[in-house]
Amino acid sequence: MAENEPGNGGVDQDASHGLATPIHLLGGVSSSQVPLLQKLQLRTAADVLFRFPRTYQDLTDIRAIGELEAGVTASVCGTVAEVEQKRTSTGKTITGAVIHDSHGASMRVMWFNQPFIRSRLQRGKRLMFSGKPKLAGLRWEFVHPRIQPIEESESGDQVAGEILPVYPLTEGVKQNELRYLAKQTLADYVRQVEEVLPEEFVERHKLWSIHQSLMQIHFPSDQESLEHARRRFVFQELLVLQLALAIRRNQTQSAKKAEPLETTAQIDARIRRLFPFEFTDEQNKSIGEVVADIAMDVPMNRLLQGDVGSGKTVVAIYAMLVAAANGYQAAIMAPTEVLARQHFETLGKALSQARVRLALWTGSQTTAERRQALEDIQNGNVDLIVGTQALLHADCEFPNLRLVVVDEQHKFGVQQRARLRESGVAPHYLVMTATPIPRTVAMTAFGDLDTSSIEGNPPGRQEINSYLVPTAKQADWWGFFRKQLRSGRQGYVIVPRLEESESQEIASLVEMFESLCNDELEAFRLDLIHGRMSAEMKQTAMQSFHEGRTQVLVATSVIEVGIDVPNAGVMTIMNGERFGLAQLHQMRGRVGRGIHAGYVGVFHGELAEEKMKRLEAFVSTSNGFKLAELDFELRGPGDLLGTKQHGLPPLRIADLIRDSEVLMEVRAIARQLVDSYEFRQPEFAKLLNQVARRYKKRLELGDVG
Numbered sequence: 005m006a007e008n009e010p011g012n013g014g015v016d017q018d019a020s021h022g023l024a025t026p027i028h029l030l031g032g033v034s035s036s037q038v039p040l041l042q043k044l045q046l047r048t049a050a051d052v053l054f055r056f057p058r059t060y061q062d063l064t065d066i067r068a069i070g071e072l073e074a075g076v077t078a079s080v081c082g083t084v085a086e087v088e089q090k091r092t093s094t095g096k097t098i099t100g101a102v103i104h105d106s107h108g109a110s111m112r113v114m115w116f117n118q119p120f121i122r123s124r125l126q127r128g129k130r131l132m133f134s135g136k137p138k139l140a141g142l143r144w145e146f147v148h149p150r151i152q153p154i155e156e157s158e159s160g161d162q163v164a165g166e167i168l169p170v171y172p173l174t175e176g177v178k179q180n181e182l183r184y185l186a187k188q189t190l191a192d193y194v195r196q197v198e199e200v201l202p203e204e205f206v207e208r209h210k211l212w213s214i215h216q217s218l219m220q221i222h223f224p225s226d227q228e229s230l231e232h233a234r235r236r237f238v239f240q241e242l243l244v245l246q247l248a249l250a251i252r253r254n255q256t257q258s259a260k261k262a263e264p265l266e267t268t269a270q271i272d273a274r275i276r277r278l279f280p281f282e283f284t285d286e287q288n289k290s291i292g293e294v295v296a297d298i299a300m301d302v303p304m305n306r307l308l309q310g311d312v313g314s315g316k317t318v319v320a321i322y323a324m325l326v327a328a329a330n331g332y333q334a335a336i337m338a339p340t341e342v343l344a345r346q347h348f349e350t351l352g353k354a355l356s357q358a359r360v361r362l363a364l365w366t367g368s369q370t371t372a373e374r375r376q377a378l379e380d381i382q383n384g385n386v387d388l389i390v391g392t393q394a395l396l397h398a399d400c401e402f403p404n405l406r407l408v409v410v411d412e413q414h415k416f417g418v419q420q421r422a423r424l425r426e427s428g429v430a431p432h433y434l435v436m437t438a439t440p441i442p443r444t445v446a447m448t449a450f451g452d453l454d455t456s457s458i459e460g461n462p463p464g465r466q467e468i469n470s471y472l473v474p475t476a477k478q479a480d481w482w483g484f485f486r487k488q489l490r491s492g493r494q495g496y497v498i499v500p501r502l503e504e505s506e507s508q509e510i511a512s513l514v515e516m517f518e519s520l521c522n523d524e525l526e527a528f529r530l531d532l533i534h535g536r537m538s539a540e541m542k543q544t545a546m547q548s549f550h551e552g553r554t555q556v557l558v559a560t561s562v563i564e565v566g567i568d569v570p571n572a573g574v575m576t577i578m579n580g581e582r583f584g585l586a587q588l589h590q591m592r593g594r595v596g597r598g599i600h601a602g603y604v605g606v607f608h609g610e611l612a613e614e615k616m617k618r619l620e621a622f623v624s625t626s627n628g629f630k631l632a633e634l635d636f637e638l639r640g641p642g643d644l645l646g647t648k649q650h651g652l653p654p655l656r657i658a659d660l661i662r663d664s665e666v667l668m669e670v671r672a673i674a675r676q677l678v679d680s681y682e683f684r685q686p687e688f689a690k691l692l693n694q695v696a697r698r699y700k701k702r703l704e705l706g707d708v709g
């Protein structure tokens with residue numbers, strides 16, 4: 005059975021099956037080529053068919069010689085004038101010719117060590133030459149251009165060019181050999197590829213058939229056909245993924261019942277009274293969505309997106325208090341110890357007037373502390389549990405747990421969430437992320453979740469001004485930094501990981517700390533914080549900064565998320581180029597949280613254009629969602645789904661920026677197919693089989709395919 009996707013490896017090795025025909029039996033493959041092709045993961049006919057070109061060489065751009073641009077591939081129709089062949093002293097041949105176009109301009113074409121070319125270059129013959137032009141003196145030149153005959157019927161410059169596939173290569177394999185192999189294999193085997201999509205479905209969504217698409221993705225007749233062919237494969241790849249996600253969503257909803265948590269008007273009023281401010285419309289909207297979800301006996305699976313400081317925690321606390329009001333427990337898990345403790349404090353303060361009992365659970369507590377916490381949790385002596393993800397692995401039952409909030413968990417992918425759900429009950433589940441993710445990525449990485457988002461900030465949030473500080477401007481920046489401190493603000497200095505190891509990182513942090521103490525920030529009270537310090541020391545450092553005893557906190561990126569010190573107004577980020585854009589954005593969210601505007605200076609040295617562009621994007625907007633889109637575009641379609649981040653295999657042909665429209669379309673189709681159970685119809689069996697093969701294990705899809 006053929007798998008209609010690129011890079012197909014899962015074809016049956018049944019020798020009687022044409023598509024599984026091993027590479028050495030394919031037309032025109034010599035035995036010396038076999039190991040090289042295998043190195044390219046080309047083992048069978050199917051592999052060849054589904055190894056799509058990396059890019060294309062468009063020879064359809066036919067130009068007059070006067071219109072050539074250096075380095076831009078183009079084709080020229082010309083008449084061969086002089087031809088000469090020379091032999092160098094080292095025995096190499098050089099074949100060269102001058103050609104004239106119909107406007108009377110001329111250029112040179114030449115080849116090294118291809119003496120046989122000579123026979124194709126007859127004086128007076130019209131040919132099409134394609135290549136990357138370069139200027140040799142005053143004359144354009146093609147080295148090793150491709151030659152194509154011009155058909156008699158084609159007149160003048162009206163010659164149709166070709167779009168040639170460009171395949172990934174390995175040492176010892178030539179592009180032309182792969183082109184030949186693809187052409188032969190298509191001719192011999194394409195008919196044996198099965199259509200996995202139902203015929204009616206293919207028509208309804210205006211897709212090209214698998215056969216036509218395969219032919220055209222390798223050897224497109226024109227750009228439009230290439231687009232059609234590509235769309236078919238993109239559509240299918242995304243459909244398979246979105247089906248997997250829709251099936252998973254459907255299964256989690258029907259697998260286990262959750263406890264309906266009711267929000268009465270009285271509960272609502274009691275919760276709101278605990279906060280010293282009115283909730284924003286955006287917060288109310290998200291709270292409304294959460295409240296509706298948890299009132300059902302189907303577990304909530306919701307992603308709450310919102311920029312740093314947009315006020316997500318309020319939404320989480322609200323939901324947790326609803327659980328408590330219903331007589332159940334709720335837990336919030338933070339990615340770091342410092343954050344867990346901060347949540348614990350925030351909650352403690354907010355709830356000092358309420359009859360709600362809190363427990364803290366982290367990896368660094370003493371065994372006795374943890375045992376006590378667990379006992380309290382198990383005995384129902386606490387309502388709300390605050391912890392790190394160590395909580396997930398705690399050897400503990402949570403008989404009363406009905407709601408789990410996971411904070412700042414952009415790295416908490418689809419796969420990890422599966423694990424959480426295994427544990428006993430089916431709690432309602434809310435993930436929060438401050439890394440604004442483009443919508444299309446959210447739909448993929450978090451495709452099985454419903455999403456809420458908080459756009460904009462609560463009133464009183466200040467403008468954050470970000471600046472690039474090249475080396476020559478550093479002294480000025482420190483002058484400004486000191487002025488901020490003197491006017492009563494506090495500041496951060498962030499030092500990235502410059503060295504290989506954590507201990508070297510800390511060494512460079514300490515060095516920076518000392519040099520600041522002795523130089524730029526001599527007159528101020530500085531402290532430092534990093535990942536290797538004990539939780540207690542970190543806590544002490546944070547506390548002292550919080551209370552204003554420390555004026556400047558010199559830190560590694562441990563402070564990247566969640567820390568809330570309203571008086572912090574200024575931040576210096578050393579070696580800004582070492583951080584990802586999302587990380588930079590989260591860091592700057594630490595300033596401007598109170599009544600004062602925030603200022604962020606990003607230090608950088610001489611940078612390559614690409615790195616500079618990223619930093620320029622960073623200072624160009626303080627809107628996290630806009631920045632995420634920019635980041636996404638700058639990084640390009642590479643591993644943008646960051647397999648590590650969510651445990652999904654990378655997409656092979658679809659590009660979430662370029663193909664975002666297809667993604668939206670396909671997601672709706674997938675949900676509809678699953679919700680209506682239409683996907684269980686026999687005509688979808690082959691497609692479902694693909695879903696199972698690619699995602700069943702990874703997404704722990706139960707009974708599929």
Ligand code: ADP
Binds near residue numbers: 311314464568597
């Ligand atoms: P996030 O978790 O989204 O980064 P937080 O929930 O920590 O943001 O909120 C950021 C700051 O804004 C906190 O100091 C919080 O007390 C404050 N805040 C939240 N909601 C409001 C509101 N509706 N009005 C005023 N201040 C708010």
Ligand code: MG
Binds near residue numbers: 313316317566
């Ligand atoms: Mg937060």
